[in-house]
Amino acid sequence: MVFRIHFDCADLARTTIARQPDPLWEVLLGVHILQVDDEPETFGTWRERTRARLTALEQELLALAPPVGYSPDFLTPDAAARGLDAGLTAVAATPAKRLTTELRQLSDSVRLPGWTRRLAAGEPGPMKRLVQGLRSFHRTKIAPQLPMIAGAVEPAVAKHTETVAGNGLEKLLPELHPTLSWSAPVLTVDLPHIERDLYLDGRGLRLVPSFFCWKYPMMLLDPDLPPVLVYPVRHEAARPGLVVRRPDREGAVADLLGKTRARVLRSISAGACSTSELAARAGISLASASEHARVLHDTGLVTTHRTGSSVQHTLNPVGAHVLTGTRC
Known part of the structure; x- marks a missing residue:
């Protein structure tokens, strides 16, 4: 059985490749991983520790995200491409009618x-708990792994971008995953138990790399939502074991900066982020994240620039040298 994605010329021009995973897709797919025993070399240690440390709010996510089959589309809104906060705001604003439809499905x-x-009825209490659970899972189970995840995702995205620049998008599409095949103007995804057609109708397709997507590319069920294809990246760069670290280097960085500030620096290394996103990644308060980012900026390890009313923190070459030991 296959999922067929139909392109036209405008769709090819409007298809984009995300540079980093979508935070809410990683939460959803991470919850999937918890409920299976696949890929033990990559996920085994993380899965064992995460299962032992799930909070009550996080456990409720399991009911909405079975590891096989349908998971509600409202859990992974397109707005999350702009960051975790934007995505959670979109989840909280899901209309009751859509909640009812997707939960019935x-x-x-x-x-x-x-x-x-009660969630389907639009009661605020269950939705508040859901959003808190999603945020908590990302902060405590996904964010601490972002530097490791970036080590797998960033080289893959760089290679994909190079392929598009040198050979075009049509060359890239079948290379993203073995289940994908291209016969213009249709991208076919070979999936078990799914026989569907999706017509992009000029909207393009957002291609999103994912570390926790471990078997097949993932799509939304509702054809009227912004089209997205979440595809697995190869995990060799992160093996063996998702939570394995290089203790000597990390210990030296923690000794130099202090454990919390070292964690903040590593969180920034996962990709540009606002102060609120940094706080979520590092599992610290907003005020603490702001102070640590200021010190890292003042010491030349991080670049901070203001965009409108918000700021963005990025790792600069000096900070990368401190973390990895590579030359600037």
């Missing part, structure tokens, strides 16, 4: 707990 394949009926 989910209930066709799994038995849902009673609180999901």
Whole structure:
């Protein structure tokens, strides 16, 4: 069975490649990973530790994200491409009618707990708990792994960008994953138990790399939503074991900067972020994130620039040298 994505000329021109994983897709796919035992070399250590440390709010996510089959589209809004905060705001604003439709779709394949009926009715309490659970899972289970994830994703995206620049998007598409094949103007995804057609109709396709997407590329069910294809990146750069570190180097950085400031620096190394996103990644307060970012900027390890009313923090070559030991 196959999922066919139909392009026209405008779609090829408007298809984009995200430079980093989507935070809410990683949360959803991370929750999937917790419920299976696949890829033990990559996910085994992380999965074991995460299962042992799930909070009550995070456990509720399991009901909405079965590892096989449908997961509600509202959990991975397009707005999350702008960051975790934007994505969670979009989740919280999901209309009750859409909640009802998607949760009913989910209930066709799994038995849902009673609180999901209140969620579908638009009651604020269940939605608040859901958003808190999503934020907590990202902050405590995904964000600490971002430097390791970046080590796998960044080289893959660089290679994909080079392929597009040298040979065009049509050359890249079938190279993203073995299940993908291109026969103009249709991209075919070979998936079990799915027989569908998606017509992009000039909207283009957002290609999003993912570390926690481990088997097949993922798409949304609703054809009216902004089209996205989330594809797995190869994990060799991160093996063995997702949470394995290079302790000597990390210990030296922590001794130099202090454990919290070293964690902040590593969080920034995962990609440009606002102060609020930095706080979520590092698992610290907003005020603490702001102060640590200021010190790192003043000492020349981080570049901070203001855009409108917000600031963006990025790792500069000196900071990269401190973290990795490579020359500037």
